[in-house]
Amino acid sequence: MKRMMLMSMLAAGSFMFSTVGIAAERCCSSAADNLETDSVKMVEAVSAEQENIAVEVDANDAAQPKKVIVPEPSKDSDSVVQFGIWFNFPGYTKRNDVNGFRLGLPFSGTSAVSGFDLSLLGSHIRNLDGLQMSSLYSGTSGKSDGVQLSLGACLNNEVFNGVQVSxxxxxxxxxxxxxxxxxxxxxxxxxxxxxxxxxxxxxxxxxxxxxxxxxxxxxxxxxxxxxxxxxxxxxxxxxxxxxxxxxxxxxxxxx
Missing domain, CATH: 2.160.20 (Pectate Lyase C-like)
Structure with a gap:
């Protein structure tokens, strides 16, 4: 009788232990599935947010005006001798300063002259350090030193140190x-x-x-x-x- 009761108790305990194990296994499996699902959803949400940020950045970049970089015009080296036809023509009479002599037929250029600027009719240069001579008009736009000679007019837009005869x-x-x-x-x-x-x-x-x-x-x-x-x-x-x-x-x- 005692053996039968003991056997019954062992059988009942074994059944209960098996049932608890199966339930625990199912619970762990369900929790793992839920965790995997939540991880996938989180990754998808982060990816979507990054895509939205990228779209906003692209839209802001497109809305902002692009800066246009204009290269500065290059300045050529100084000239010892120049020949001019008109104001700023040829182009080197504007770009190149003169350390020497410039002849203008009929007009001279506009770059600075250190030396002698001679023109048939007239010249208006940036700076003078020397002698400027013409038949009708001699002028400077910047600070200058020297002598201006003309039958018509001598004009200066800034300080002039020297002699004017006109x-x-x-x-x-x-x-x-x-x-x-x-x-x-x-x-x-x-x-x-x-x-x-x-x-x-x-x-x-x-x-x-x-x-x-x-x-x-x-x-x-x-x-x-x-x-x-x-x-x-x-x-x-x-x-x-x-x-x-x-x-x-x-x-x-x-x-």
Missing amino acids: LFNKGVVHRGWQVGLVNLDEQADGVQFSLVNVVDVLKGFHAGIVNVANRSMGPQIGIFNYAGRGSFQLGLFNVNTTSRMPFMLLFNFSK
């Missing part, structure tokens, strides 16, 4: 001598000698038929002299607005 001379700041029929400057630090001299600030000497200066820190000698504020005037008619006697014959002066 019928009409015009500049911004002139330091040196100007000789002609008409001299016109913003500031003259030197000598102006002509029939008519007109300057805003005179830090030199006026000699002519008519001399006009807004501020004169040097003498004016002529037939008619006018100064908004002048130091000394010698002429037939003298107007000095800051003098005790604004109008005087023969001479006038003020502090």
Whole structure:
């Protein structure tokens, strides 16, 4: 009887253990399947997000304007001798500075000249360090030093140190001598000698038929002299607005 009961208990325990093992195996298998499914879904989600980011980056790149890089024009070496036909023609008369001599028939180029610039009719160059000569017109656009000669006009757009001889001379700041029929400057630090001299600030000497200066820190000698504020005037008619006697014959002066 006891053996039968023992055998029954062993059989029941074996059955229960087998049932629990099968259930555990099924549970582990189900968990593994779920884990694999979740991993696949996560990988797919990450891939989709990366694709969306790539599309957004491409769209932003397409929306932004592309920068166009324009190469700077190359500058050729300086020339010892040049021949020009027109302003900037041939092209080397614009690209190449001159250290020597340039001839313009009828016009010269526009690059800088250190030496002698000779043209039949006219030339307007960047900078001058030397002599510029023409029959009608000589001009510079930058700071220059030297001598300008012309039958027509000499024009300067910046500081000019030297001598100008022409019928009409015009500049911004002139330091040196100007000789002609008409001299016109913003500031003259030197000598102006002509029939008519007109300057805003005179830090030199006026000699002519008519001399006009807004501020004169040097003498004016002529037939008619006018100064908004002048130091000394010698002429037939003298107007000095800051003098005790604004109008005087023969001479006038003020502090």
